[in-house]
Each structure stands twice: as C-alpha cells, then as structure tokens.
Amino acid sequence: MSGHRSTRRRWSQSTAATLAAVLLAVVLAPAPVAAQGSVNGRVAITERPGEATTDFNATVVYLVPVDSAPRPPVAKAKGEKVPSASIAMNGRAFVPHVRVITPGMKVEFPNQDPFSHNIFSTATGAAFDLGLYGAGKSKDATFKRAGAFPIYCNIHPRMTAFVVVAPTSWYAQAGNDGRWTIEGVPAGRYTLHVWHERATEVKQSITVLATGLSDVSSSLDARGFKFSPHKNKFGKEYDKNSAVRY
C-alpha cells in the first residue's frame, strides 16, 4: 500500500505541535529512513478436532507501537485523493472476503454480477446502506474508525465480507499457509494484533530490532467460534429455518 513510514526515533522525539507537519512531510516526500526492518511470522489456528484451517488468508495482523508512538498517516490534505480499496460482488460473493485498510480510506463495491445487490453494514461507527444497484455499477463507503466491520448484502444473505480498519499502516494479511510479512517496520517495541473472524483477537508484545524480526508465531483458538446468522438491514432474520449459513 502506501510507503509512508518513519522511524520510531524521530517520532519519539517529536512534540505534539510538530507532529502534523512531520507527518505531512513524510506523506508528501518519503524520507529515506534508517533502521527499518521486516517482521514476519506465522499464524496457527487451533480448530475443533477433525477440522482443518482453510481460511488462513482471512487472518489480519497489524502492529501498534508501544510507548506513545506516533501514528502513521491517517489524514489527507484537502483535495488529496483518498486512498481506496475495493471489494467486488461476483457470483453472489464478496471478493475478497477480507480487506484491510487504514482509517479514513474508502472501499469501492463494484457489482460484477448480472443482477442487483444491496450492500450494507449495521456496524456501530461504520453503518451504511448503499441501496440496490445493478450490474456494472459501483458504490463506495468510507471507514473512519479502526475496527473490523462485517459487510452484507440485503438480498443475498450468504454474502459476507469484513473490512478490517487497522490503526497503523504496519499490517498484513496472512497467506494460505498462515505466513505473513510486514515490511518497513522501524526498530522498537510493538503490540502485534492478530485478528481472524472465527477467533478472539490475540495481542502479543514484540520487539523489532533494526534488522527486523522473524518467525513470530501466533496462535489463534477457533474452537470456541459459534456461528450466528446476521439480520438484514431492517433488523430482521432472513430465514430462521434455513440450513444455509449467512
């Protein structure tokens, strides 16, 4: 995504007054930064007996600096185009199922199906309803707050997606093998957040050296996950008798 990164040292020395300017400078002109490393790791998900993990790539990891560390850029200057991401509707499904963004970004929802969809979210702080729109059209929604927000279609209950708004830009989505890598992480102490839709979020303290950090292992427990059907945008159940999950 964006390449706006800065060192922990510089942030730690900055004051509240200079923060905005520094950040703006960073955004406008990425400065060569020393001591940036790569952090990588692997997520393990404990499943119920006999079940195998098939959705490692729905895992989102992000780092939050400890010690009042400066936040990465979340605002934009006037006239500046807001960075955007996209989740398409294709074959009565959201593609991708999980999209990670940073606060303030908007997500496009292009309809690639031959029929209409009605994308909505009832999540607190991120509620929206894009209304029914047909093939070829696209609408978007902006996410201001950090958090993980479920996205649905009002006429296709099985369509679900998550927009995960990470508070920093040091984030990554795991691959199908559960491995992830975050590049350009300044040395320092961080809290590693590991999120997955079927598990309780895990937080780990890590210390990133100038050379980075390798093989951070995290373990999620999905055994306690219990599926519960969501309601439509009117707050009603789609079909309580249905055997289909939505």
Add this chain to the structure above:
Amino acid sequence: MKPRGLSLTLKIFLGTALVVVAIVGATLAITARQASRTVDDSVTRVLASAREAVSAQLTGGGKGLLESATTFAENPQFRSIVEERVGTDVLDQAQEAATSLNAIWVQITDAKGLRIAKSDEPGAPEVDMLGSAEIRSALEDDGTTGFGVTKDSVVIQVAAVPVYGAGKIVGALLVARAIDDAFAAELKQRSASDVEIIFHTTNATGATVISASTLGRTPEVLAAIEALPETNDASAEMRVERDFAEVHYVGLAAVLNNSAGDLAGGFVMLKNRDAEFAGFKRLQQSLLLSGGLGILVAGLLSLLLARGITRPVSKLAEAARRAADGDYGTTIPQTSRDEIGVLAGAFRNLLGDLKEKQALVDFLSSGDTAKTVQLQIMSATAEQRIEQGGLVPGNRFAGRYEVKEILGEGGMGTVFKAVDGELGEVIAIKTLRTQFLAQDPTALDRFRSEIRLARKISHRNVVRTHDIGENSGVYYITMEFVDGKSLKDLIKARRRLPLGVTLSVGKQLARALEVAHDMGVIHRDIKPQNMVVEPDGVLKVMDFGIARMASRKPESGVTQQGMIVGTPEYMAPEQVTGGEVDHRVDIYAAGCVLYECLTGRPPFQAETAYQLIAKLLEEVPEHPAKLNPDVPGALDALVMAMLSKDPAGRPQTALALHDRLAQIG
C-alpha cells in the same frame, strides 16, 4: 434264536432321546410362538410410531417450508424486485431462495400467475401457473403447502406464498423441496426406529417410479410398490408384508396428496421383522444346542442304564433260549435285589423246575416201564362187578359214555377210559363202591358236595374232576383222562427214584396240595397210587374229594375192619385214630410218598392193618438217609418232619413244604 427288532439298549436310548427331543421341541415351539407374537406386537408398535414420526416430519417440513418462503417473501427488496419484474434480479432471487431454502427449484409468478422466474431454468418461458393449486391459493392470499411430482417424477413437497407489493399481492413464490434419498435417509434417522422408507409416484405413462428409498430401487422393491392397492385417501393405512433380498419386512403404506387433495404419490414404511427375530433366533440356537447336549447326555446315561438292565436280562434271555433248546444247565447269577434280580431268581427257580421235570421225563423214558401195570391188578371178581353196571368196554354207559377200556382198579373202584359222546372228549370214568354209600343215607349228599367243591380245582398238577352220577345203582365220577404212569408203578419198577425226580415229585405234589388246601379241599388219601406222571414229566394228583366218601364219622373210627378207607401206610396218626383232621394229614401223606420215593418203601410196613396202625402210632420210622445214602441231610430232616406224629411238627402248609423242597434243590 436271536432277539428280533430293536435291542432293549437301543429302545431305552431312543426312549430317553425321544423325551429330550420332545421337551426341547415343545420348548422351541412354545418360545417360537411367543416370540412370533411378541415380534408382531413390537413391529406393529414400531410401525405405528414410525407412522406418527414420518407424518410429523412431513407436516413439520411443509410448515417449515411455508414459513421460510414467507420470511423470504417478506424482504421489502424482494417484493420490489418482483413488483418491478427486473428479470435478472427476479431470477437471482429465485436462485437465492432455492439455495437458502434448500429447494430443488423456486418459481416466482406475477399477480396473474404468470411465471416470471424459475431458479433452475434461467430462460424459462412465462407460462401460466394457475394450474397449480398452490399458486392459485397463494395469489388468493393464502400460503399453502402440499405434495407434488416434478416432470422427472420426483415427489416434492411444495409451499406457495403470496408476495406483497404496496398493499396488494404482486406475485407468488413457489418453493419445491425434493423428497429424495437424502430426505428419506434423514426421515429414517429421525424416526429412530430403524424403519425403511420408500416414496413413490407414477410418471406420465402411469408407471410406478420410486422417488426416494432407503432400500434401493431393486425390481422387487418396485414390484412391492406396484402391488399396493390404489387409493387417494390420505388417512388410509395399508399393511404390507414382503420379502426384500431374503429379508422379511412388515410395513404400512400411505398416500400423499397435493393441496387440492389429488394423489401425488405415496410412501411405505417397512420394518425388518427378521431383525426383530434375531434375539429369538439366538435363543433358539442355544436351545437347540442345549437340547443336543441333553440328547447326548441322555444317550450316555441311557446307554449306561440300559447296559445295567440289559446285561442280566440278556443273560436271562440267553438262558431262556438255551432252556428252550433243552439245556437247563445255565447258571444264572443273582445280580441285584431289584426287579431284574427278582426276575433272575424266579427264572432260576423255573429253570430248576424244568431241570427236575426234565429229569423226570428222562427217567420215564429211560426205564422199562412201558407195560401197563394197572392191568396186572385186575381181578376176575372186579370184572364181574363192573358188568353189573353195564360198564363193559365197547358198551355205551349211562347213555352218554362210550366205554373204551379198563385202565385200572384201585381201593375205591374201577377206572375206565371212555369217550364222552356229547362232548367228544376222552375221559376217565371211575366207579365207586356203593357199599360205603348204602350204609349212610346222608353220605351220598356229603360226597356230592365234596365232589362239587373238588371239581372246581383247576391246576396242572391236579386231575380235573368233571361230574358225579349214578347209573343202574352204580355210582361213578367222570374225570380228566390222564395218559401216564402211576407213581406207585414207577417206584415199583425202579425200586427208588433219583433225588432230582423225588424233589420234582415233591414240589409238584406240594403245588397241587397248595391249590386244593386253599379251596378248603383236603385230599385225605395221598398215596403213590393216586399220582400219575405224564410222559412230559407233569405229575397229576387224582381223586381229590373222593376219600371223603370213605371217611366215616369219627366215632366209627378204626375199630371196625373195613372202615379204614384208603391206605393205612400213608395215613397220619390223627386220621387213623379218628381225631380232628385238617390239611396237615395231606402233608403227612406227602411225607410218606417222598419217603417211598427215596427208599422204595413206605415208612411203616406190617403184616396186618392193626400192626401197621400200631407202628405208625408209636414208632419213629427209620431215617430215609439211612436207607439211601444219596438223601441229603436237609431232605432227610424235611421228610422226618413231615412224618411227625404231631401235626404241629410238620410243615404247616403245602406252600411251606414247596419252599423247603425248593431250597434243597
């Protein structure tokens, strides 16, 4: 002569086995009956509850389908899509509904019943769906559910609900759920009674089609469905009983109707009766096993038992066979005290008797005793007397008897052989000296009654008396004709008899006396002359009841010569002295007979009757053992006891006498 047919051992074994088989068989039959009844009851109960469960499942399924369809149709956006009839969106929603509601297809019509989407047929033509009772009902604002059949003959459960627009019905949503194998399997699982379920319908050509089955679609399953009676009464329950793949099933059949009440198909529930029977089958097997073991044990036991019984019995049988062949020498061991032992003892006695009889027979045939000794004592005077009564050989006597020949003459009268003209039987006629009768008018009556009593004696050792009569002043009795030799003649001819022969004579005499005494008849004149030995060794005692005639009143006693009837040599002291006489005089006389058999002479001998009487009253006879060293001590003692002057000193009964003789040998 070998035993024919089954041996005793086999019979006992078979008998025991038969009892065990019968018990096991009866147990099996009873338990089979009981089990069959129990299984039938259980199957009936299971089927009834399965019927309830399946009905509840079908009803619940229809209700659930209706509910889901209603919920789906309540989504305002779905309503607006139907109202606006955006083709792609309607189709999408039909497909969405099909997926969400697990339907094989979903159809959506407009308010007029014109189909605007079918989930499984994107380009489906806009046909009029008002032919469907469910659509009609839905468009009339009444959601309904029922059964139907698809084009390709799958039984379906359908639900149709109205789709509302702004205050009006804008269309109908028709949802069909297939009643397929998966559905049947789930029903079977949920009914939890292990009941097989088959759903069936008919195709366009009227052929039976199986829509769903937990038993497969074999020809025999199809045949069973085709055999069901036709009805469209949904409340009818038809009992079915069929074999599938050699398993016996009992079941219930019912029909499925659409919401208009027309026949859509039916279903059959089948319970494996054999499986219910499995428990009993195990019981049956263990029963058979224990029955078999029982037979085996019974067989072994009966073999042992049978050998215990049959070994002595077969020994007896062998001895009897040899006896029948004339060999009486077989020794029979006394094995036990039970019935077999008693039988062995009896048989041993019988063999002993036969042996003696055989000795008698051998004795008879060996000696030169063929000439008729009786005739030697015939005198001319006797002949003259006989002629008086017309008793002449060749004559007819008393108008009935054809006189053949004179057999002999005794102290009482003359004996003739004659043929009874009326009965055609050979008999013997014995005349009675009337002088005895004439002196006492009542004597004849007494004599008659005595004869009447005596003729009742029927025994192989007693000569049968037939009748008493009078013809031209001659009194006579008729009796059984015996072809043999008198014991007296035998003794005369042989001087004395061998021990075995003597014992045989004694025992046979004892038996004859036993029978007579039991009937209250005392012979009073037992002597060798009154006994005949037949060629086959049977001893017969004659003249029972006749001596009475000669027995005068006691007071007339012995003082007058000629009053003493019979033969004083063989008379007991009390008889001679005219004392009280009882059956023991016969025992005494028998003692005299045995004495004579053993020694060749009576115990006492004298020139005159008076001398003789004096002797027998006072003297003790010489021991027979002294005269004949072959006489064993026991027999010597027995004979001496029999000759006791005091009746109390003799064997008290003829039976006792017989037993003592039997003990000797």
